[in-house]
Amino acid sequence: MKQIFLFLLPVIILAGCSTEGDIKIINRTDHHLYFTIEGSDYILEGSSTSDPFQAISFDTGKKFLFFGDCEEKVDLHIEGETFMMQLADNYGNPIGEYYTETTLNVKAGETLKIFCDPTHAGVKLVNNSQVSIYEFSYYKNDSDTLISIIDSQVIHGDSIWSRLKATTTCDSISYSFVIEYENGIFDSSYANIDDLVVDEQLRIELE
Numbered sequence: 001m002k003q004i005f006l007f008l009l010p011v012i013i014l015a016g017c018s019t020e021g022d023i024k025i026i027n028r029t030d031h032h033l034y035f036t037i038e039g040s041d042y043i044l045e046g047s048s049t050s051d052p053f054q055a056i057s058f059d060t061g062k063k064f065l066f067f068g069d070c071e072e073k074v075d076l077h078i079e080g081e082t083f084m085m086q087l088a089d090n091y092g093n094p095i096g097e098y099y100t101e102t103t104l105n106v107k108a109g110e111t112l113k114i115f116c117d118p119t120h121a122g123v124k125l126v127n128n129s130q131v132s133i134y135e136f137s138y139y140k141n142d143s144d145t146l147i148s149i150i151d152s153q154v155i156h157g158d159s160i161w162s163r164l165k166a167t168t169t170c171d172s173i174s175y176s177f178v179i180e181y182e183n184g185i186f187d188s189s190y191a192n193i194d195d196l197v198v199d200e201q202l203r204i205e206l207e
Contacts, residue, residue: 019070019108021060026053027080029118030199032161035078046080060108070108077101081161082118082199094119118199121166123149123177126159129206132182136160141174141192153182166198177204 027033031046037056044054060072077100078085084098098119106112127133133154137146149162167173177190193202 019060020057021070021072021106021108022055022057022111023074023076023104023106024053024055024111024113025078026051026113026115027083028116029080029082031081031083031122031201033078033080033083033116035076037076038074046082055111058106060106072106074104074106075101076104076114078114078116079163080116080118081124081201082120082122082163083116084119084163086119120163121196121198122161122163122201123175123196124159124161124201124203125149125154125179126203126205127154127156129181130156131185132156133160133179133206134182135180136177138164138175138177141176146178161201164196166200167195168197175202177202179204179206 023037025033025035025042025044027044027046028051029046030048033044033046035042035044038058042054044052046052058072058074060070079100084100085102086094087097087099088094104112104114123138125133125136133150135148136150136154137148139146150160154160164175165173172195175193175196176188177193179187179190181187190202190204196202
């Protein structure tokens with residue numbers, strides 16, 4: 001019996017065991033969150049009453065008795081209708097520089113939590129009309145320059161969204177929006193929209 005045990009011990013050490021680590025994306029905004037992990041796309045709805053989340057498991061390799069780091073680097077693209085990742089200083093204070101791509105280090109037996117708190121205001125155009133939208137743009141009260149939101153026509157049943165800089169106690173912003181239909185008609189009735197604060201989204205539904 002002792003001889004059998006001594007033979008099996010090296011086999012157990014060499015075989016090791018598979019391990020997993022988790023990423024948990026937590027949406028703390030009221031609006032949709034969009035992310036891509038290792039080529040797979042996800043949409044996580046927002047909520048004003050709860051914090052929806054999506055947990056994803058990754059194989060971090062085999063763990064051996066004396067070696068094996070059981071870590072996996074995972075590429076993540078993430079952004080939301082009122083959220084972007086932003087850089088912070090050494091004290092954890094946001095510095096206003098935003099980005100959408102990062103690499104995560106997932107460790108075996110651990111859950112890496114990503115809390116997505118709102119950083120922007122936003123606008124969303126829903127086209128329920130029978131005419132396609134050719135252009136959707138806006139300008140702010142401090143500029144006459146039109147900024148285009150659209151990158152392709154918005155057909156019946158589709159929607160388009162954009163993040164906007166939010167009004168703060170130090171910076172009040174007013175937005176005016178211009179919609180151009182495929183038939184050449186312009187709609188500029190959504191003008192002088194004031195004080196869109198963080199996580200507030202102007203929703204324009206066309207009938």
